[in-house]
Amino acid sequence: MxxxxxxxxxxxxxxxxxxxxxxxxxxxxxxxxxxxxxxxxxxxxxxxxxxxxxxxxxxxxxQSQKAYRILxxxxxxxxxxxxxxxxxxxxxxxxxxxxxxxxxxxxxxxxxxxxxxxxxxxxxxxxxxxxxxxxxTGLLQATDWKATWIGSDEYFKPGKQECNIFDPWLRKTFDLKAAPEKANIFVASVGYHELYVNGKKMGDGVMAPAVTNHTKRARYVAYDIASALRPGRNVVVLWLGASWSIFGPYNTPDKPKAPIVIAQAAIYNKGNVAPVMLLKTDDSWHTQNSPNRLAGVWDFGRMGGEIWDANHENPDWDKALSPDDKWRNATAYHPNLVLSAQMVEPNKVMKEIKPVSVEARPDGSFRVDMGVNFAGWTAVRVKGLPGERIDFQYSERAKDDMTFSLHSAYIIGPSGEGEFHNRFNYSSGRWITIRGLKYKPSLEDIRGWLVRTDYETASTFACSDSLQNWIYDRVRWTYENLSLGGYVVDCPQRERLGYGGDAHATCETGMYNYHLGAFYTKWMEDWRDVQGSESIVGNMFDTTWAHKGVMSGRALHKGILPHTAPTYMGGGGPAWGGICVSLPWFLYQQEGDRRVLERNFEMIKNWLSFLDTQTKDHLLQRFGGDWDFLGDWLWPGATAEGMNNNKPQTVCLNNCYRVFNLRTAAKIARVIGKTTEAAQWEQQAALSSKAINDRFYNVADHSYSDSSMANLAAALLAEVPPASLRDSVMARLEKEILVNHKGHINVGITGGAILFKLLRNEGRDDLIYSMTSQTTYPGWGYMKANDATTIWEMWEKDLPGHSLLHSSYLYPGAWYINGVAGIRQDPQSGKGFRHFVIRPPLLTASQLSWAHASFAFSAGEIKTAWRRDGSGLSLEVTVPPNCSAVLELPQQQAQRVTEPSGFMKAKGTKNGFALFELPAGKYSLRTL
CATH class of the missing domain: 2.60.40.10 (Immunoglobulins)
Structure with a gap:
């Protein structure tokens, strides 16, 4: 035995x-x-x-993973x-x-x-x-900070058309006996900063730090400066830019209306356990004005640019041996700000943009066409007499010399030549008008660059339809131009505000095309920081910019959210604050990230609690002022109809959105084990759905309220219709698109994000294709036909005061990966795309005959390539290691499918589709 x-x-x-x-x-x-x-x-x-x-x-x-070991x-x-x-x-x-x-x-x-x-x-x-x-690691405890906030003694004076303060240099000279082995400096600033050590700029980031709510927080950036330090005399210089330091909503009594900075570095020699020196900002530092200052005042429509006065240049400003005797003492400040690490990619200078033409005009100015609308930096080499001022005006419209007061200038110094180059601000536009120059500049004298948060791209896409390729490309380009500073702005030229409603129109497009886990995690912290404050409508030059303690006579509620974060200002409605529920859920679905649900759960509870205080008989009532209860926004013809209204259509949409919030919050609660809250929100959603149906459902034609696409889509996405009516309401939405609007879209920002989310969930690629394939107004094809290089704010082009680079209509960007490429989430997975669905779109060969795409999510890269030839379909799929997919094919097609690997296994049918399990690997199949 x-x-x-x-x-x-x-x-x-x-x-x-x-x-x-x-x-x-x-x-x-x-x-x-x-x-x-x-x-x-x-x-x-x-x-x-x-x-x-x-x-x-x-x-x-x-291929799969059975175990791991980490050291x-x-x-x-x-x-x-x-x-x-x-x-x-x-x-x-x-x-x-x-x-x-x-x-x-x-x-x-x-x-x-x-x-x-x-x-x-x-x-x-x-x-x-x-x-x-x-x-x-950074400085993990507040007590680790020994430095003091410092700045210049010059302050911004509101009421002027241009900023009155120069961007200051702050410097410290010191001696070291030996070159150090380790020296990390942590720099937080209110306003932008750059760091120089012994004449060398540290890091390749620009316009640091990421935009932050400076009533509560400042983010620090870590720089390794050991290699730049040397034995003997050293100098560290911090160059500050006014920027967000003078933004009205961030003004508080405990800090100046001027840029300030705090920085600290422990310097270690080789073999030393203790630092040989603690370099820290305090009032022993010295300051001097740099030649640069903000043009404009960093406010709505007056973001301006930069003015460089070469007569104020100091060639020794960053030299260690330059004496400090002509520098003023720095001023110490004591703001009440939480210091936390910047845990998002820095801003960086990205794609270079070269001009395509320079036109000499009769008035002596020169008009530069950069060929594309973009947000970022420009550089122009100039020559002239000392003291001459060269002005640059930026425009996104061919007919205007300047839009939204975006302008910069260069004042020529003694040498008679120089180069304007952005540093602490950026422009947005396609055209540059140059005034004051006595000669026509060459194309080689002018350059531009996209500047954005340095997240990685995740996807590629191409298909047989040139218009769809154009939309995909321009949507991505627009998104990149809107994402400077660790959040998405509505527009880079007029406001630069982080609207929640616009986040809905962009976030899934962002997630399907870029690696944005850190980016959106940071933005959610911004939303937590602003909760409890009412949105600010107005600007720093009138009396309405200050944070108010009441909202139209009602006491401020701890759950209320302003309509933008981290920027407070701007109008919106329940779908704007409701991003605090949707965005964490979308990120969880994309990344399998439970922590983003846990850390935002209290904010979600407080938000829904606030909405409860505005609810009567299970229906949300209009609340707030004129700009606090917007519904859909910027649908075709909206400005003529009036968008900011109290019509039943707005009340209906906002109630449907509240139900969507409730149902989403309940799912979040279930995932993290908050069963009491989940049950409460599920019950509230059911009661409110019945109330919406009782008040807004139109029995005669199975529509809601004004029968608009927005309200039909909102009701369906929120699961408001009873199951017995859902198909009828969906058919009514189809009729609204294909018949009543002849295949065109007829929604705006909020309604469009809801509509495309619904149709992607339902697999209605045919309806999305209809709306994206139109070449007449309204639609993306109409923009293309009108020489657009970025996506507009409105479906109309020429209405004054609206931008041509905006977040409004970017929601098709998710569909190209999720729908056309057929790479779909498995809503039951809970692990992001570790398990996913492949479903080629139900489009005819005459609509799209082929498409191929890649999607590199956090756990690997998915690839699909399909081609239709008559009734047949060829499909290639790559499933990454340790992942699996379910292929869904119409049952009639699936009866004639061939795939040679032997690893594709049939696993039944569902909703008219045959299902096949695909473990990791490459697959090539054909249906006849």
Whole structure:
């Protein structure tokens, strides 16, 4: 018996050894910490670690992860020796590779951490270790900060057309006995900053930090300055730009109307445990005006630009040996601001844009066509007599020299030549009018650049329809031009406000095309920061900009949200504040991120509690002032009809949206185990749905309220119609699109985001294709026909005061990946796209004959390519390692499908589709 047992054990071990032999099928790559690649200066005490698996054989199938092992250390040498002195997980039997919460030793401030991961594949074979990744910590406790806020003693004076203060330099000179081994400086500023050490700019980010609610918070950026320091005399200079420091809603009594900064660095020599010096801002620093100042006043329609006066240049401003005797003492300030790390990618200078023509005009000016509407920086080389002023006006309209008062200037210094170049502001437009120049500049004298948050692109797309390709390309370009500063602005030229309603119109397009986990996580913190404050309508020059304590006579509620974050200003309605529910849920669906639900749950509860105070008989009532209860916004002809109204159509839409909020919040509550709240919100949604049906449902034609697309879509998305009526209401929406509006769209920002979300959920690619394929007004094709290079604010082009680069109508951008490419979420997954659905669109070959796309989500890259030839369909699909997909094909097609790999398995039918399970790998199939 013992001999038989021993023989059986040897056979079992031998089988295991054979199974574990050979090359592992996967290798962990693309290691990330809190969505970021090797982030610096983070302050998350339990950061989450993620990776992607690369297939070692691109032709293999069913690769998966059965276990992982993580090592974290404070030196790379430890990792080379496979030591995890800070955290060693051992082998963890799990297929998870996203959001693994760090559970090692407590993290220390200003420390580097290095990590790597190995995994076991589907057969238990151990992969090679990944490449080493890292993160560094910032100052984790408020008491770690020993520095003082400092700035100049010059303040902005409201009431002027131009900013009256120059952007200051603040500098500190000091001596070091040796070149340091380690020196990380943490810099937070109210207003933009740049950091220079011994004449060298630190980092490749621009216009730092990310935009933040400066009534409560300042974000710090970490810079490694060790390599720039040297034995002997050193100088550190902080160059500040006014920018957001003079933004009216951020003005508080505890800080000046001027840019200020706080910075701190512990400097270590090799072998020293304690720092040899603590460099920190205080009143021993010195200040001097730079040649640069803000043009304009950083307010609605007056964002301006920059003015450079070369007569004020100081060639020694960043030199260590330059004396301080001509510099003033810095002024210390004591604002009440929370200091936290900037845990989002920095702004960076991206694509270069070259002019296409320069026209000399009869009035002596020159008109430059940059060829494309964009938001970012420009540079122009100029020559002239000392003291001459060269003005630059920016316009997004061919007929106007300047739109929204965007302008800059260069005052020529003694040399007679120089270059205007943006630093702490940006312009937006296609055309530049140059005045004051005595000669025609060459094309080589002028350059432009897109500037945006440096998130990574995630998707590619192309199809057989040139108009659809144009829409996809212009939607992406517009989104990129709206995302400077860690949030999405409505428009970059007029307001630069982070509207919640506009977030609805852009966020899923963003998530399907870019890696935006850190970006949206940061923006949700902005929304938490502004909760409890009413939106501000007005500007800093009148009496309405201050935060009010009441809203139209009602006491301020802790759950109320302004319509923008982190910017407070602007109008909106329940769908604007309601982004606090929708955006965390969309991010969870995309990334499988439970923490974003948990951290925003109290905000969600407070928001819904606020809406409860405005509800009677289960129906939301109009509340607030003229700009607090908007419904849909900017539908075709809206300005003529009147958008800001109290008509039943607005009340209906906002009630449907509240139900959508309630149902979404209930799903969030279920995921994180808040069953009491989930049950409450589900009951409220049911009662409110009945109340909406009783008041707004039109029995005669199965519509709601004014029978508009917006209200039909809102009711359907919120699941307001009883199940017995849903098909009838959907048919009525189809008629509204195809018959009543002849295939055109007839919604605006809010209604459009709701409509496209609904139709994508329902798989109604035919209806979306109809609206996106029109070439006459209203529609994207009409914009293309009218020489648009970006997506407009309104369906109409020539109404004055509206922008031609706007967030209004970007919602098709999600459909190209989710619908046309057929890469769909599995709503039951809970793990983002680890499990997903492939469903080629139900479009005819005459509509679209082919499309191909890639979508690199956090856990891997999905690829699809399909082609229709008559009634047949060719389809290629790539499912990333450790992921799986369900292919959905119409049952009639599925009876004639061939796929040679042998890994595609039938798994039944659902709603008229045949289902096939696809483990990881590449698939090529054909239906006849």
């Amino acid at each position: 013992k001999k038989m047992y021993f023989t059986w054990l040897l056979l079992l071990l031998g089988t295991a050894i054979v199974a574990a032999a050979g090359k592992p099928s996967v290798l962990p790559v693309r290691l990330r910490c809190e969505y970021l690649l090797n982030p610096r200066g983070i302050d998350e005490l339990q950061p989450r670690l993620s990776w992607t698996l690369a297939a070692t054989d691109s032709n293999a199938h069913a 974290v250390a404070v030196t790379e040498q430890e990792l080379r020796e496979n030591k995890g002195s800070i955290w060693s997980t051992g082998w963890v039997n799990s297929d998870e590779m996203q959001h693994i919460t760090y559970k090692g030793k407590p993290l220390q401030s200003d420390q580097s951490y290095y990590w790597k991961v190995s995994v076991k594949d589907e057969q238990g074979r151990i992969s090679d270790w990944s490449d080493v990744a890292s993160w560094t």
